[in-house]
Amino acid sequence: MGEVTIRRRPPHGLETQPCGPHAFRVGGLPEENKPQNILEEIVWWKAREVEVMRDKQPLAMLQALAKKMDPPRDFRGAVLAKANETGRPGLIAEVKKASPSKGVIQPDFDPVRIAQAYERGGAACLSVLTDAKFFQGSFQNLTRIRAAGVQCPLLCKEFIVEAYQVYKARASGADAILLIAAVLPNADLAYFMKAASNLGMTCLIEVHTEGELARVLQLPGVENHLLGINNRDLGTFKVDLNTTKRIMDSEWGQQVKDRGIVMVGESGIFTPEDVAFVKQAGCGAILVGESIVKQGDPEAGVKALLA
Ligand SMILES: O=C(O)c1ccccc1NCC(=O)[C@H](O)[C@H](O)COP(=O)(O)O
Numbered sequence: 236m237g238e239v240t241i242r243r244r245p246p247h248g249l250e251t252q253p254c255g256p257h258a259f260r261v262g263g264l265p266e267e268n269k270p271q272n273i274l275e276e277i278v279w280w281k282a283r284e285v286e287v288m289r290d291k292q293p294l295a296m297l298q299a300l301a302k303k304m305d306p307p308r309d310f311r312g313a314v315l316a317k318a319n320e321t322g323r324p325g326l327i328a329e330v331k332k333a334s335p336s337k338g339v340i341q342p343d344f345d346p347v348r349i350a351q352a353y354e355r356g357g358a359a360c361l362s363v364l365t366d367a368k369f370f371q372g373s374f375q376n377l378t379r380i381r382a383a384g385v386q387c388p389l390l391c392k393e394f395i396v397e398a399y400q401v402y403k404a405r406a407s408g409a410d411a412i413l414l415i416a417a418v419l420p421n422a423d424l425a426y427f428m429k430a431a432s433n434l435g436m437t438c439l440i441e442v443h444t445e446g447e448l449a450r451v452l453q454l455p456g457v458e459n460h461l462l463g464i465n466n467r468d469l470g471t472f473k474v475d476l477n478t479t480k481r482i483m484d485s486e487w488g489q490q491v492k493d494r495g496i497v498m499v500g501e502s503g504i505f506t507p508e509d510v511a512f513v514k515q516a517g518c519g520a521i522l523v524g525e526s527i528v529k530q531g532d533p534e535a536g537v538k539a540l541l542a
Pocket residue numbers: 273274329331334335336337465467469472501502503504522523524525526
């Protein structure tokens with residue numbers, strides 16, 4: 236049920252292994268050593284990236300930094316408060332320069348200016364992409380946004396495959412992290428949720444299928460975090476808002492509603508009608524990037540979306 240669909244590493248390790256003056260390949264078909272889709276490519280790259288980061292900044296150093304940070308803000312509480320105040324889903328507005336599906340979305344990208352505009356426009360929380368290779372983001376963007384006095388809680392939008400990244404998020408000022416069910420089995424999800432909770436952070440646990448939702452609903456303490464349905468298939472890039480409706484109409488979606496879990500509708504939300512559609516499907520929050528970040532005036536973009 237809801238098995239992990241993304242392979243975390245190439246099945247046969249590196250495609251070729253150096254051995255003296257020779258290079259040889261360890262078993263398997265060459266095509267098995269190629270990522271099957273973009274999410275797999277990102278995750279394979281991420282594993283190497285974390286190794287390099289750990290060499291430069293060991294975990295103990297990061298943990299010491301994380302300890303010194305101001306306490307995290309209540310991400311889930313901020314979403315709920317904004318939804319109660321406005322009667323609309325709480326907006327998690329994404330600071331997003333580029334993406335694998337769209338290339339550069341906002342060439343005139345000033346993360347602090349965009350974050351401040353989102354906050355003035357009425358966002359409940361912000362999502363900050365930190366991946367550099369595929370999204371042109373950075374952990375410095377998180378730090379700079381927090382240092383600029385933005386009050387909204389911040390989600391570190393990263394592809395987490397190691398606990399190291401949870402500490403990196405906290406040490407960079409994040410209040411919440413993203414965990415993707417297609418990438419992580421429940422044992423890893425539970426472990427990262429525990430690491431995040433110990434740091435006082437919230438998790439946004441993202442699914443794309445009914446099977447993944449059924450699986451993550453078994454996680455202990457999931458009610459204290461947020462669940463999200465990504466309308467974008469991260470393998471094919473196809474975006475379909477009906478994904479949210481279909482999953483929320485399933486028996487697992489009913490369980491989300493019965494247990495009072497906050498569900499976030501993610502990706503492909505462009506108009507007030509889209510917002511109304513995912514609200515009607517049962518979402519208490521929305522995560523929006525492209526439609527607001529590409530506006531010349533992101534504050535007006537947020538206001539128009541929530542109108
Ligand atoms: O946005 C992509 O192209 C993408 C590709 C591969 C993995 C993840 C990707 N996006 C992450 C997201 O989920 C979105 O940034 C987020 O939900 C906002 O989506 P949108 O409003 O459609 O920009």
